[in-house]
Amino acid sequence: MIISQEIAQTIVNHLMSIIKRNVNIMDCDGIIIASGEKARIHTFHQGGKFAVSQQTVIEISPNETMNFAGALPGVMWPIELKGKIVGVVGVTGEPQEVRSTARLVKTVTELILERDMLLSDYSSENRLKEQLISLLFSVDLETVQEDIQTLAEMLNFKLEIPRIVILVDIETPSPKGFVGLQNLMFDRVRESVIRAIKNSHIFSQDDLVLFYKRYFCILRTVSEKQNAKFFLKNLVDLFHSLPLQIRVGVGGDAQNQWQLRQSYLEAIFSIEYKCLHIIRNIKQHQIMLDFVMSPDNKNYSSCLALLELSNKVANLQPKYDIYNTLSCLLTNNLNISATSSELFIHRNTLKFRLEKLEQFTGLSPCHSFADSVLCKLILEIQAHS
Incomplete structure (x- = not known):
């Protein structure tokens, strides 16, 4: 030096x-x-x-x-x-x-x-992270792929690992009449938050955290061994221990770097969603439905959370004839008797299939309007696949 x-x-x-x-x-x-x-x-x-x-x-x-x-x-x-x-x-x-x-x-x-x-060193590393994230969240990844590869190597960021985008918004005290002091306080809080997340047992070496635009942005690795609910609970507990008032927005699972922008858009929609919950997750059915139906969303089938839900339904198809069951149920306006009659199955058999659907996907079309619409969209995805 x-x-x-x-x-x-x-x-x-x-x-x-x-x-x-x-x-x-x-x-x-x-x-x-x-x-x-x-x-x-x-x-x-x-x-x-x-x-x-x-x-x-x-x-x-x-x-x-x-x-x-x-x-x-x-x-x-x-x-x-x-x-x-x-x-x-x-x-x-x-x-x-x-x-x-x-x-x-x-x-x-x-x-x-x-x-x-x-x-x-922190400032230099953070600038590299901001550049990498900006490129990964850009519209056209093809044209910037060489730059992404270079930055990823410099930061030891593994592009092939599935990740989920999590955004956190915090409220800091606002001293009246002291804008400069407020900015200094936020800078200190921001550094403390990033350090606390990195040092926490819930943060792995393959995760990435930085302050991006107006939110704390976490690119969390996704695997069967890492329970998302456990991570989010511990994340909230961590912020409360600081203590800070927060909102959390969670996007869908990105299986590769090409889907990270979509996960980011879903996290943005979730964190700005009007509700009282601290954690707003795109996988929550009402938030998911409002996202895919929003005017800005031109292609609902690109929603990562909806695709994940669709794949879960697809896994039930061979054993429970779930596509035909849902199609008939929706055609008959969710009437159990009419549906079972048309399918030539007992009412209890139909109920059993719907119980399995709820058990493995959380979808309950007979009890939730949002779930019934999502089932309709899943059938459309399946029909075009």
Whole structure:
């Protein structure tokens, strides 16, 4: 890490306001890049050069200054980050008087630089994540596929893993009349939230989390071993422990990178859905129906949640003749007697089939208007497949 003159001077000013002594920061060549004595900036300090080359603390007493070009009495400590010397910090004064102070100054300097480096790395990584997500959520993935591959490799993001898009909206306190303070508070909350999610036991190394546009965006891996309800419950508990008021929007399962945009659109619709529930999931039948029937949705069969539901119904077809059963039930306006008569089966047999339908899909067309419409749409999907 190369210490910038700007951050070095900021550190010097901060430390001098506390210890009331002059502080110098030098680069690895012994050039003073920041000082409380402005005239010394950009001058050579031989003591700083020795501290780097000998990798040790250098103390210069008043009667030794003539042996060190550009030096005044004081103590100089090498600045170390990740096991490497990146510069030198010195405190002016009699060595026996400033020895402990200089050591403290070294420690504080390293902590500030380490934090600055982490923030820089975080900012850089977050920009890469934003670029990747923007491309994955774009309309035409074909034209940006090379860029997606490059960014995914840089972030170690596995494109082939099935994922689900989860959006989280939070409410932060709003100090009246202090817009700038509110923005600072939100920035701190945002960093804390992302850190808390990443450090949580519910977050895996293949998941991705960032603040995207106006929501916290989580690309959660989907597998049989990972229970979505368990994850969402723990996610809500995590936010409540911070504590924050939240809304959660959940999209459908994207089996590959090509479906992530659709999952994102479903998550957007869900989180903006007008209801009192904290978690709004596109797999909830009323939300799903309103999504596929919305004016902006030109192709209902592209809804991932509806396709998943359709596949579950398809699995029941060989054993329960479910397509014919539903078609006849809807034609007869959900009348059990008329349907069983037309199918030449007993009423109990029809009820048994409908119980299996509800057990494996959650659909109950005789008891929910939304479910009956979804069954109609599923039959249309099956007819065109």
